[in-house]
Structures are given as structure tokens and as C-alpha cells.
Amino acid sequence: MNSGKYTPTRLAASIACSLAVGFCAASLYVTFRHGFTGETMMTFSVLAFLYETPPYLGYASPTFYRGLVIIFAASTLVLLCQVLISMRERDHHGTARWALSSEMRHARYLQRYSHVTGPIFGKTCGPHWFGSYLTNGEQPHSLVVAPTRAGKGVGVVIPTLLTFKGSVIALDVKGELFELTSRARKSSGDAVFKFSPLNPERRTHCYNPVLDIAALPPERRFTETRRLAANLITAKGKGAEGFIDGARDLFVAGILSCIERGTPTIGAVYDLFAQPGEKYKLFAQLAEETQNKEAQRIFDNMAGNDTKILTSYTSVLGDGGLNLWADPLVKAATSRSDFSVYDLRRKKTCIYLCVSPNDLEVVAPLMRLLFQQVVSILQRSLPLGDERHEVLFLLDEFKHLGKLEAVETAITTIAGYKGRFMFIIQSLSALTGTYDEAGKQNFLSNTGVQVFMATADDETPTYISKAIGDYTFQARSTSYSQARMFDHNIQISDQGAPLLRAEQVRLLDDDHEIVLIKGQPPLKLRKVRYYSDRMLKRLFERQMGPLPEPVSLMLSKENYQQIQNLSQHGVVVPEQSVGDMVSMVGNEEAAEKQSSNINGGPESVTIGRDTPPRSIEITAMEKGANSGGMPLDSSLTPEMAPALIAQQQLLEQIIELQERYRSTPPPPVTWP
Secondary structure, eight states: OOOSSOOHHHHHHHHHHHHHHHHHHHHHHHHTTTOOOHHHHHTOOTTGGGGGSHHHHSSOOHHHHHHHHHHHHHHHHHHHHHHHHHHSOOOTTOBOOOOOHHHHHHTTSEEOGGGOOSOOOEESSOTTSOOOEEOOTTOOOEEEEOOTTSSHIIIIIHHHHHHOOSEEEEEEETTHHHHHHHHHHHHTTOEEEEEOTTOTTOBOOOOOTTHHHHTSOHHHHHHHHHHHHHHHOOOOSGGGTTTHHHHHHHHHHHHHHHHHHTOOSHHHHHHHHTOSSOHHHHHHHHHHHOOOHHHHHHHHHHHTSOHHHHHHHHHHHHHTTGGGGGSHHHHHHTSSOSSOGGGTTTSOEEEEEEEOGGGHHHHHHHHHHHHHHHHHHHTTSOOOTTOOOOEEEEETTGGGGOOOHHHHHHTTTGGGGTEEEEEEESOTHHHHHHSOHHHHHHHHHHOSEEEEOOOOSSHHHHHHHHHHOEEEEEEEEEEEOSSSTTOEEEEEEEEEEESSOHHHHHTOOTTEEEEEETTSOOEEEEOOOTTTOHHHHHHHHTOOSOOOOOOBSSOOHHHHHHHHHHHHHOEEEEHHHHHHHHHHHTOHHHHHHHHHHOOSOSSEEEESTTSOOOOOOOOOOBTTBSSOOOOOOOOOOGGGHHHHHHHHHHHHHHHHHHHHHHHSOOOOOOOO
């Protein structure tokens, strides 16, 4: 197999061979310098030149100098012949070869442990030796293909979480990644969050995807809400495709309406559409109450449809993802946001999206929405000077999330915004079932590092064999004649063959893996196992302290004390916050009515012990009438304290996001 490159060993062998030929030529000259006679032929020796050297004679004779010239000339001639022969590469059948460790180190794909800053995919030696680790070098995205129990978790995912120097959003099926790596991430300075919406103990941080939209200027909310609807609501079955656009429009109108009402959550949208009664009456009422022109138009159109069509729209909307918010755990986990997506590039953050395998497909709409919204926010603006951290999206069990259209598009552009993807699947057929052929090829062509462990399906070994390619070799065939016993013919020809056949991929042992890197020859490396690796084991065992578990969403003692203080002293709501909530609705007249209904000091409004029970209304102005507002009538009682506390926290987050948008002007409005 011709590589077409001179390795150090090959170059040294060529020089040694040429010098040996030159020395023999010098010995021939010394032996036959006085003529060819029978006596000289009988005494010829390949070491004859040694007897003419200064160490042997004690002086440099003219014969010695002539011998040196002969050695130099003969060696140069032999080297030139070797170069000419090597230039005639037998590569017309293929030039595939395995990569050399030296060239991969030179390309910065193989790094010593002290220099590793990116993902870890493999190692050049066993676990007890100081070898080099394979990282992604210049390639931002990677694909790991490995069946169950093949070692992708202990060999790629966990080592990456232990060593990656940027922010990480990891899909943590079964929650083991959080248990095994969260303390290491926290000790390295990361802000660690665990988003587990279906945790039976409600031990989860919260994430509200609507907060970002509520903080936007009113003229941009419609466009971003359309993008949110496209990411969340998907068609289930061919029959739903004809109603998916209407279902998404209905979701958009619901979000805009809930933002007006001061309840910017998807759970509020579910409650809004889950009200009993005829849907056309509900939509007609919402069209009258809302002040948002786009939402009003959508509700008007919906109210004019037949009941069966409205049922189809709401059914597709629910099945497409909204029914997930019927679960009170999901509602509670999406009622506020404990982490900011805008800070991922600014400070190191690790977000674990924990979900059990049984619940993965159930909660997939929410996980899909989170990933796609983070991708969208990252690509709104290029990184600023203080945004120096890269963001790694670690997508284990990628298939079960469904089709991620935003990710499929962003894989070609997000690298410029400091975003990286690591997709983990069990076989290439997992992509075939979710994406069309063009989408599948898009993922394969844009993942610069592809790691394959032993697999038994048909598609993956064939892909690996074809991707590695063929090499050229000399085949020798011998044919014999039946007429004559010793008459035979030998033919030598150049032929091609796969460097690695598909059946050889299936027989790959449990300790090795195959790595394809864009622009580089293929690699065969040893797998990494963090619990036995010399360096990673130390890093893993260095973790100390309790797990950074979030506080349960159940009422804690602190919240209970807040309730007691509320019933005794009341809740103090800053007047500025009330004004911001009213301005979020975008109605100055409603703000005047709100301020006229509130009694209190010039700096704050006190609701509680010293305030008689009353209904507090934020009335939305209606065309030509003052009685068409959206009342949020409720008498304040101690039992309502948790809701008021949650709403005040939500309000503070909206104000913070609005201030962020005021300081950083958004890009021009573009349709998704």
C-alpha cells in the first residue's frame, strides 16, 4: 500500500541503502583500480575501501578521496532512482491509508491531557499509559455512533463533561450524567442547573420559554412567537399536516394573549384553550378582549370556522405538543426561569436536561423547544468581547427528540457564534427515520469528527467502509498449462480493495473504535473509560461534596414564612413593577386605570392586612368601548400567596430581560 509520503523510517532506510550501494562501488574501485585480473577477482571484498581510509593507513591517500567521490555519486544516483520510482504511485484504484499519530498531533487532533480543552473521543494507548487523547481540533461538530453498552457514555460523554472548558447543555437520559459529573463542573467554576420537569419530587430548576418573547418590544413578539410555535408544535401523522399551520397560528394568538394578561407561560395558554364550552364562542370572546392586532385577527378567523374544523385545529395543537402542559409538574417547571440563555457565552454554565427513558418521548416537545430556542438566541448576534465561552450541545439519544429543524439549519452556521453540536445515536438508520435523505446528508457532511464503535446493523458498516475508501495493491496471479507440467505464467497487476471491509467493521473488538475526520485519513484508536483511565480517574475521584441538587418546587420553610408574613404584613409590590407590567401589555390608558384603582404610598402599593379585599384589574382598552377589558378578578387571601410570589418573580425576570434588550438593540425583524 503506497501512502505517497516519506516517513522517517522509510527515509532512513532509503539513505542507508544508497550509502551501502555507494560503499560497494568504492570497494569495487579500490579492488580493480589496477585492472581486471583473475587474482584481483579472487581477492575482492565489499570492505576493500576500509583499507584505504586514514584510520587504517595513517594518512589520506588519493585513492581514499576518489572513493569518497564514488560513494557520493553512487548514493545520489540510487536516491534519485528511488525518488523516480516512488513518483510512479500506484493510486489509480485508491489511496486510502490509516493516519499516523505524528501527523494527527501536528494537526492538533491528538493532544496531551494537559492541553485538552474540547471533547474527548479516544486515546492512542491503554488506560494505564500517558498517551494522547483525540479531541475535535478545528472541527466544531461531532457524531458518535454506538449501540447500547458499546461504551459511548463512559468513553465519550462523561470524559467530555469532565474536561470541556466551555458551557454545556446536556440531554441526560436517566440522570446519571448529573450524578457523575455535576460536582466536577461546579468545582471548575460552572453554574450548574438541573432541569427535570417530570421529577416526581419536583427537584428541578425552572425554564420558561415565553419570558424571552415577553421581554421583546411589542413589534417583534409576533415573529418570535411564530418561531416558537414552529419549534414546539409538530404534525403527528399525515392527517395532521393539513391543520398544522392553523394550529400554530392558534398557539401564536394564545401566547400573545397570555402576555397581555400578565401570565406569559405556555401553561397559561393550555388553560386558556382548555376552558369548557364551544370553541367558536371562546375565540370570539378572546378576539374582543385582546388588544394585539395579530392575535385579534387569528381569533376572528378561528371564530368563523365550523365546529369540526375548530376541533381539528385544537386536536392537532394538543397532540403536537401543547397537551404536555396538562401535567402540573411541567406547568410548575415552566412557570419561571432560573437560568439565562444569554449568559451561556458570558460565564460557564452547565445545564443537565434530566429525563427518564420512559418519559423521553413524552417530554420531547419541551426538550426540543429548549434546544431550538437556545440555538435561535445564540445566532441573534455575534459574540461580544466578554462572551468568550463556547457552548456545547450534547445530544444523547438524539433520535427520540424528533425532528429539530432549527438545529438542522444551524449546524452550518452556528460555529461562528461559538456553538458546537455533539450528536449521539445508536446507528445511522436512526437519522433515516427522522430526517429525509437531504437532512441526513446535511448532518453527515457537517459533523467533522465521526466516531464509530462496533455496530451490527447493515447501514453503518457499509457507510464506514465506503467513507474510508480503497487502496491500490499489486496482485500476483499464476497460471499453469495442462500440456506441460512446468509451463506456467505469472502476471502482476495493480488492483484496488477496501481498506476496511464492512464485515471487518462488525468484528471490531470492544476496546477499539474507528474515527473519521474531515480532511484526514481514518484513525483506529483505543476507547477511553473514565473509571480506569490514568488521568480521568483522578479527575473523577477528585469530586467532593453533595450533588448540586435544586430546591424542590414544593413549598420550603422560607416560602412558608413568606406566606405567614403576607397574611400578617401584606405584600409590597413596587409601583415601578406594576407600571412595567402594564406597559408590557402596551396600553397607556389601561395603565392610568390601573394606577387609579390602587391606593397606597407614592413609592409602593401594599396589599394584605391593611388593605381591604378588592379586585385588582388591568383593563385592556377596546375599540369604541370601555367595558371590554380583560379582568383578572381575584380576592387576595393567604391561600393565594404562592401565586402572587411566583407572579412577582416572573415580573422581575421580565423587567430584567427588557433592560437587557434596551441596552442591546435587537437585529432587524426577519421571518422564520
